[in-house]
Amino acid sequence: MNKKRSRIVSSVLLVAGFVLYFLVNEPQTGHAMHIMEGYLPFGWAMFWWGLFLPFFVIGLRSIRKVIVQHPEVKLLVGVAGAFAFVLSALKIPSVTGSSSHPTGTGLGSILFGPFAMSVLGSMVLLFQALLLAHGGLTTLGANAVSMAVVGPLVAYGIYRLISSANGGKRLAVFAAAATANLATYVTTSLQLALAFPAETGGVMASFAKFAGIFAVTQIPLAICEGLLTVLVWNWLQAYNAKELVQLRLLKQEESL
Incomplete structure (x- = not known):
């Protein structure tokens, strides 16, 4: 019964997210956080692609291991991917004429580890490039390094650090999501520089x-994303407790 209720709530959450997205994003010229198509010199675009691909391969193995050992968490994988897609697709105008975005990668990093998010995050970026004209294909490697590699690695490290110091789960989740957001923008700034x-x-x-x-x-956007991720985490704890326990056991096995 709990599992059925969990699926229903997941569907409602996803639909609500898409509705929110289309309500606040009317057609307009985009100045997305993601580096746009053709903006990077060819050499730099290829460099970031080469840096990203090994993480993608490792991420495929990571996701496959999780799903094979615990097929009951497939729904959570979908929720993590949808959460990242909806949040990172939101365009919030900046005073500078550019835009700022949430990233949504902190949640999946906490649940499945940083390498799994290299796959989920890059798929999010690919769909956004093809369907929403955010980012691009030549710059997908650079955008994936910032949002799907560096952000999740920072999020997972912060989460583990605070959790091991008994700082509290909610604080760890908040800090992980917020710093993943900021780390993505720091990396993007470095790539452009x-x-x-x-x-x-x-x-x-x-x-x-x-x-x-x-x-x-x-x-301020990173702070808001951290708070929202805590709310989603609380919901997952309430309705997907069994799946979360299985994930914790899997992570303990990997650390041995």
């Missing part, structure tokens, strides 16, 4: 400029 160094001050000056542009809206 490396590709377009300033004439005066070089890469560091360019990085400070890009990071400053994003920080105005991104810091």
Whole structure:
């Protein structure tokens, strides 16, 4: 009965997320967080693709292991992917003329580990590039490194650090989601700075400029994403307790 109720609530949550997305995103010229198609020089675009692909392969193995050993968590995998898609598709205008976005990768990183999110996050970015014109295909590697690799790695590390220090699960979830968001933007700023160094001050000056542009809206947005992720985590604890226990056991086995 609990499992059936969980599926119903998951479906309602997903539908509500899509409704919210289409309500607040009327057709307009996009200035997305994701680096747009053709913006990076070819050499840098290929470099980030090469850096991303090994993480994608490791992530495929990670997800396969989780699903084979615990097929009952398939629904949670879908929820984590949908959560990332809906949140990261929201475009929030910045005072600088660009846009800021939630990322939604913290939740999946906590549930399945950072490498699984390299697959889920890249699939999210691919669908957004094809369906919503966010990001692009040549820049997919760069966007995946920032949102699907670095963000989840930071989220998982923060979560484990606070949890091991007995800082409380909710605090750990909040900090993981918020720092994953910020780490994604720091990485994006670095990617842009490396590709377009300033004439005066070089890469560091360019990085400070890009990071400053994003920080105005991104810091409060990261806090909001952390709070929302805590709410979703509480819901998962209430309706998917058995599946979460299975995931914890699997992570304990991997650490031995």
